[in-house]
Amino acid sequence: MDKAKPLPAYLVQRYQGWKATTYAENSAWYRKLATGGQHPRAMVISCCDSRVHVTSIFGADQGEFFIHRNIANLVPAYQPDGAHHGTSAAIEYAVQVLEVAHLIVLGHSNCGGVQGCLSMCSGQAPELDAKDSFVGRWMDILRPKYELVKDIDDEAEQVRQLEKHAVMMSLENLMTFPWLAEKVNSGKLTLHGMWTDIAEGGLEYYNPAAVKFDKV
Structure with a gap:
């Protein structure tokens, strides 16, 4: 090289x-x-966005978090098909080998990946619909949630809601991993959905009892 x-x-x-x-x-x-x-207590799945600084948000030192980053902090459904699955491999290592106690999915405001998904699903980004678009095929994970936000008139609110649905989509898909679901159900692993506002420094968590995000 x-x-x-x-x-x-x-x-x-x-x-x-x-x-x-x-x-x-x-x-x-x-x-x-x-x-x-390494003996991290938690795994954090966050976006690749350079403005999302996980260790700064939580004041973490080296060794505290096992961090995996990808476009729009998405987790694909469990699919052991022999293909390369970087996110699934990271989750397997964190849960099965490192035995983390907490798994946090952290979404954020102004997410370019989520905006791309909106544009693709509404027909405004044909380049992402192309079969050879890695970003487009990755954002297909979130595509089903578009139906829940497509009728929101306020564009900023539409993006914000889909950003939060990306977090919930990942939480749903995490539970399709049988060995992960077993640990969650036995109380050995706790899942957390979070969303941070970059401009305001705000942090919200998904409250399943109320089926919405609440401020921390």
Whole structure:
């Protein structure tokens, strides 16, 4: 592979700053993490969006969260068909090997993936309907929820509601994994649906008793 290049200078400078300060001040902790293995209490499935900073939101340190990120924080239904399933593999490792106690699905405002799903389902993004669109085929996971929001006139509210449906879709699909459902039903694993407002710094959780999201 002859196309790889050295890191940009600004990233090298940031790394050197981190190594000289944060790492130097906590080197014993980093060595303990390296030799003792990881024992996270929770897995977080969040969006790839660069504005969603999971560890900052929850004030987490290294070793606390097992984090998986993908477009629109989606979980596909259980489907052991021999194809590559990055999200399903991450969930299997977290639940079966690391034995996390909590699994959090974190959605967010202004999600480009969810907006893309809306555009695709309403016929405004034919490029996403193309068979060779990886994003479009991934957003097919959320497509069934479009029927629940298609008649909302306020565009901002429509997007917001589909963002929250993306969280609920993932929670529903998580329960299709038999070994995960078994742990949930036995009380060994707890599922949590969350949604964060980037602009306001707000955080909401899915309340199944009220069938809606409430503020934390």
